[in-house]
Amino acid sequence: MTIPQPLDQPGRRADWWRAIWPAVLTFTLGIGLWEGVVGFFALPLYLLPAPSQILLTFLAQPGYLLSIGAVTFGNAFAGCVLGCGLGVLTAIICVRWPIIAEGLVPLAVAASAVPIIALSPLMSLWLGSISPASKIAVVAVMTFFPTLVSVYKGLISPRADALQLMHSYAAAQRAIFLKLRVPAALPFFFNALRVCTTLSMIGAVVAEFFGGPQNALGVYIKSQAGVLRTREAWSAILVACLYGLAFYVVVVLIERVVMPWNKHR
Amino acid sequence: MSIVPIIEFDRVSKIYPSGSGPITALHEVSLRIAAGEFIALIGPSGCGKTTLMRLIGDLEQPSAGTVRVKAKSPDQARRDRDYGIVFQSPVLYAWRTICKNVELPLELMGYPRQQRHERAMSLLRLVGLGDFSQAYPHQLSGGMQQRAAIARALSFAPSILLMDEPFGALDEITRERLQLELLSIWAESDPRPTVIFVTHSIPEAVFLADRVVVLSPRPGRVQRIIEVNLPRPRAFETREDPRFFTLLTEVRECLRAMEG
Ligand SMILES: Nc1ncnc2c1ncn2[C@@H]1O[C@H](COP(=O)(O)OP(=O)(O)OP(=O)(O)O)[C@@H](O)[C@H]1O
Numbered sequence A: 001m002t003i004p005q006p007l008d009q010p011g012r013r014a015d016w017w018r019a020i021w022p023a024v025l026t027f028t029l030g031i032g033l034w035e036g037v038v039g040f041f042a043l044p045l046y047l048l049p050a051p052s053q054i055l056l057t058f059l060a061q062p063g064y065l066l067s068i069g070a071v072t073f074g075n076a077f078a079g080c081v082l083g084c085g086l087g088v089l090t091a092i093i094c095v096r097w098p099i100i101a102e103g104l105v106p107l108a109v110a111a112s113a114v115p116i117i118a119l120s121p122l123m124s125l126w127l128g129s130i131s132p133a134s135k136i137a138v139v140a141v142m143t144f145f146p147t148l149v150s151v152y153k154g155l156i157s158p159r160a161d162a163l164q165l166m167h168s169y170a171a172a173q174r175a176i177f178l179k180l181r182v183p184a185a186l187p188f189f190f191n192a193l194r195v196c197t198t199l200s201m202i203g204a205v206v207a208e209f210f211g212g213p214q215n216a217l218g219v220y221i222k223s224q225a226g227v228l229r230t231r232e233a234w235s236a237i238l239v240a241c242l243y244g245l246a247f248y249v250v251v252v253l254i255e256r257v258v259m260p261w262n263k264h265r
Numbered sequence B: 001m002s003i004v005p006i007i008e009f010d011r012v013s014k015i016y017p018s019g020s021g022p023i024t025a026l027h028e029v030s031l032r033i034a035a036g037e038f039i040a041l042i043g044p045s046g047c048g049k050t051t052l053m054r055l056i057g058d059l060e061q062p063s064a065g066t067v068r069v070k071a072k073s074p075d076q077a078r079r080d081r082d083y084g085i086v087f088q089s090p091v092l093y094a095w096r097t098i099c100k101n102v103e104l105p106l107e108l109m110g111y112p113r114q115q116r117h118e119r120a121m122s123l124l125r126l127v128g129l130g131d132f133s134q135a136y137p138h139q140l141s142g143g144m145q146q147r148a149a150i151a152r153a154l155s156f157a158p159s160i161l162l163m164d165e166p167f168g169a170l171d172e173i174t175r176e177r178l179q180l181e182l183l184s185i186w187a188e189s190d191p192r193p194t195v196i197f198v199t200h201s202i203p204e205a206v207f208l209a210d211r212v213v214v215l216s217p218r219p220g221r222v223q224r225i226i227e228v229n230l231p232r233p234r235a236f237e238t239r240e241d242p243r244f245f246t247l248l249t250e251v252r253e254c255l256r257a258m259e260g
C-alpha cells in the first residue's frame, strides 16, 4: 500500500553542473573584466598586474611557490586542527556542565566577532616570530571560538521531543550523547569547519606578515610587495587561494561522506 | 471492571507553575485502565489530555495523587521499557534512514543487528513502508513519517502504547486508512498492547476505542467514560452502523454540555 514517490536519484553530473555554473560564469566574467581593465587603462605593473601576468609569474616558479605555500598551509592546518579540536572538546564540556557554558559561551560569541588576527604581533612576541608556534597559535585561537559556539549550539539543538523519545526508551546518557546530540551537531560542526578552513589560511598568511621563516607565503608576499614586485606578491596570493580552496573542498567532500542525509539540502 | 488494572490513577492532580500563577491542568483524576484496552482520550483543547498521557509515560510528575503502571511507578515502568510513545509530530532522526529510525529502540535495548533489522523491516512492511526503508525522513510525506513513527513505537512490542494525536496533522483519507491499519496491528498483536490514544476527533475516538474518556475543560477531570460496544474487527462499514452515530452524538453532547 505504498504511495509511489520518486526517491532523490537525479542525474548526478547534470546536478553538479547546475550547482556550479553560476559560480564558474561569475568567476570567468570577473577575471575577464580584470584583464580588460588592466589592458584598457594600461595600468602599470607595480599597481595591478593582469590575471594572465600573475599566472605567468606563478608558472615561472610553481615548485618554489607551492613549497613555501606548503609551509604556510602546514601552519594553517595544524592551527585549524588544534583550534577546532579544542573547540569541539570545550563544547562537549559545556554541554556536560551547563554552568561552564553559561560563563563561557557568551564570551566565545563575543570573541568570534573580534578580529583575533590582531593578536599576531603579541603571539610573535610570546612564542617567537620565526617559529611556527606563533602562527599555529594565531590560527588556533581564530578557529577555536567559532567552532566552540557552533558545536555547542549543535549539541544542544535536539528539541524536547527528540530528547523525550530517548528518555522513554530509558536510554543511557552516553547513548543520548552519541546517538542524538553528536549526529545533531554534525551539520553545525561542518559549517564551522568550512568557515575555519578559509579563516585558518588567512590567519596563517597574515601572521607571517609579522615575521616568519624566509620560505613562507606571508613573508614572501610582504617582502615582494615592499619592493613593488607586485606580480610576485600576487602569484603568492594565488597560491594561498589554491591551498585555501583545496582545504575547503576536502572538507566539503568529507562532509558529504559523513552526512549522506544532508546531500540534497 | 473486576480485572486488575494495568494503569491506575488515584486522585491525580497536576499543577504547572507559570508566570501568571499556577495552572491546574488536572484535578483529582481517578481512572483505571485494563490490560489490552484501547482507550481514547478526548476533551476540549487545553483540558489536560497530553498531560494525562505524559503522566503515564513518566514525562511529567504528578503534583498530588499516585499513578501506578503494572503495579509499579511510571518511572520503573519506563525503565522496564513498557512504553511505546507516538508524539504528535513524528520525531524521526534526520540522520537515520527510516529503517534505522525504527531500529533505534531495539539498538538501545541491545538487540543483535540482524534481529533488529529483520524486526524493523517486517514492521515497515506492516505499515506499508517496505519500499522506503532506506530513504531518509525528509524524503517521506507527513503521513508516511507518522507511519514510521508508529512502526518505531511498535518495534519492541511494548505493553503500553501512548499516542498523542498521532494522526492530527493528516488529511481525512490518510487518517481513516491509518486508523484501520492501527486497529489491525493492535488486534493481531499477542498480547494486545494497552493503547492510550489522545484525539480531538469524535469519530476517531469512537471508531478506535473500547472506551472513550471525556475530560472536562480546565482543570481537567474525568467527565464521563463512554463504553463503545461496537463489534470488532471494525471496518469502513462500522462508520455506517447506526450505533456508531448514536455514540457520536453521545460523545458530542457530553462535550457540548460542558461548554454551557
Ligand atoms: N509545561 C507546561 N508548563 C505550564 N503549563 C502547561 C505546560 N504544559 C501544559 N500546560 C498547561 O496545562 C494545560 C493542559 O495542557 P495539555 O497540553 O495537557 O492540554 P491538551 O488537552 O493536550 O490540549 P490540546 O488538545 O490543545 O493538545 C493547558 O492549559 C496548558 O496551558
Ligand SMILES: [Mg+2]
Binding pocket: B049, B050, B051, B164
Ligand atoms: Mg495535547
